[in-house]
Each structure stands twice: as C-alpha cells, then as structure tokens.
Amino acid sequence: MDTRTQQQTERAPRPSPGGGGFSAIVTVLIAFLSFAALVLVPAFSTASGNFSILHQVPEGYVGVYWRGGALLKTITNPGFHLKMPLITQFEPIQVTLQTDKVKDIPCGTKGGVMISFEKIEVVNRLQKDYVYETLLNYGIQYDNTWIYDKIHHEINQFCSSHTLQQVYIDMFDQIGEKMKDALQGDCTQYAPGIEIISVRATKPTIPRSIKRNFELMEEERTKVLIAMEKQRVAEKEAETEKKIALTEAEKKAQVSRIFMEQKLMEKDSVKMQxxxxxxxxxxxEKILADANYYRVMKEAEANKLKLTPQYLELKFIDAIANNSKIFFGDKVPNMLFDQRLLGNFLNDITKKRNLEM
Structure with a gap:
C-alpha cells in the first residue's frame, strides 16, 4: 500500500456515538405507521373493526354499534363511517333476503316412528326499521331463537300430531306452508321486524324397512293408477266408438229423412197435379154437361113448339109415304087410324099439357 492510500485510510470518519438514535426514530416511525394503518385503514371484519376508526358497511347491510356493551341507537347505511377505536364495537347486520338452513331435525310421529328432516330452508328478512328493537331484545343471533329453535319445535309439534303416512305422503306438501304460518305468527307477535318469506322442507328420512313398505305401496298404487288409466282409456275409446256410431246413424237417419221428404214432396206434387x-x-165436363143440358132443353122447347096437329100430320104422311111395304087384309084399317081421329087425339094431349102447365 502506498503512502497516499494509507493517509486516506487514516482520514476515514469513524461512526459517531449517536448512531443508535436514528434506529430508534425508524422504530418509532414504523410503529406509528402500523398504528395509523390499523386505525385509519377501513375495517372489513369485526375483529379488526374494533381497532380502527374508519370502517365499511357493505351493501345489503346496516351498521350497528355497542359502547361498553350497550347497544347504541345509531344505525348506519352502507358506505364508509368513523367510530372510536377500542371503545365502540361495530357489527354489520343483513337487512336483505337471507336463507337459514336448519339441518338434521329429528322428530317422532304420532305412531312412535322416529324420522329426521335432513334440511329445512327458511327464507327471511330483517326489516331495517326494526333492527335496533330486534337486536336489543334478542341479540345478533336473533335467528337462533326465532328460526332455528322455532323450526325444531314446530316440526316436532307437527310430527307428534300426525301419523307417518300423513307426514311422509299425505300432508308433506303442506309442511312448508304450515311452518311459514307458525313462524310468522310468533314473529309478528314477539319480533315484528322478522319477515318469513317462505319455508322449503326436504323429504324426511324414515327407517329402511318402513321406506320399503312405502315403496311397495307406491308400486301397487302405481299399478292401480295404470289399470285405472287403461280403463279410462278403454272407456274413452268405447265412448268415442259409440259417438261415431251415433253420428253415423244420425247421418243415415238424416239422409233417409231427406230422401223421404223428397219423395213425399214428389208425391205431393203429383197429387196436386x-x-x-x-x-x-x-x-x-160440367161445362159440357151444362152445354148439353142447354142444348137438350132448347131442343125440347123447340120440339114442344113443333108439337102441333099440322106438324104431326105432316110427319105421319111422310112416314106413310116412305113406307115401301103394303099390307092387305081385314085388320089393316084398324092399324091405320083415321086422320081425323088422330088429330082429335093429339088435340086432347095438347090440352092436357096446357092445363098441367
């Protein structure tokens, strides 16, 4: 190492005795930020909500608060809200439709058979205006009292007053409506804020031997229904055939009646003709008879007018003149009357007729 490098090494600053204060500041800062995050960050759960100032109420819920164990009348709507940490407790309460599922409900029928309802669903709603009153009287778990426990009680009451046949088959479709009426009746009287919308019950579980008997009964009932249906179909077919035969007979009768009426009309037409x-x-003929009568009468009148001695003498002479036979003997003069005697005879006849007229 050269001299210059050695000098720089010797001149390097040494850590000051006050370096531990910076670490303390960092520690305090981290603790403050943690506390701020715990207090200011909105709480989404009840556990963390007790330590935070800012909390959130989700949609479909309202916020309720306790201070020192006492329920406050303050009810908040969905959104962000502030509260005092550690002192005020917060709980979201659902005010929209919710379904409570009550499971495994044992009960004994009127005949002593033990059965079990696997699940009964109760659709209910807590009205917003009754949240404070309901929680004040029955707490957050109000549905344990008025739905879960009440369903157990009502199912046992229903089973104990009905036979297995009624519970399992005859009245099973009425269980939901009866449970709804029973729950709503008590809620209206004691907890008016709870509204029961509907109740759905599953088929109860019964002993296997009894269930097999019911299955056999159902099979026999199905056979009876099939036989009845076949009989009904046969009756309908027979009735249909009968109606068809009646229709055909009526049609033929109508056709025959129409033909008969047609013939009668033809006969009436011929008769009228x-x-x-x-x-x-x-x-x-009457006209001819009248004409003949008139002619005869006129001829009679004419003959009457011709009946005179002169005309008769003329006719007598014509008749004698036209006679080609001549008779000889003593009796002939007796046959040929004297013309004067004949004339006198005719005059007598004419006078008698005139007197009669």
Missing part, C-alpha cells in the same frame, strides 16, 4: 187435372176435367 192430379187434383188440378181432375178439377180441370170436372170443370170441363
């Missing part, structure tokens, strides 16, 4: 022809014939 015959009546018209008969009427025409009668009228024509």
């Amino acid at each position: 015959q009546q018209i022809e008969n009427q025409m014939y009668l009228e024509r």
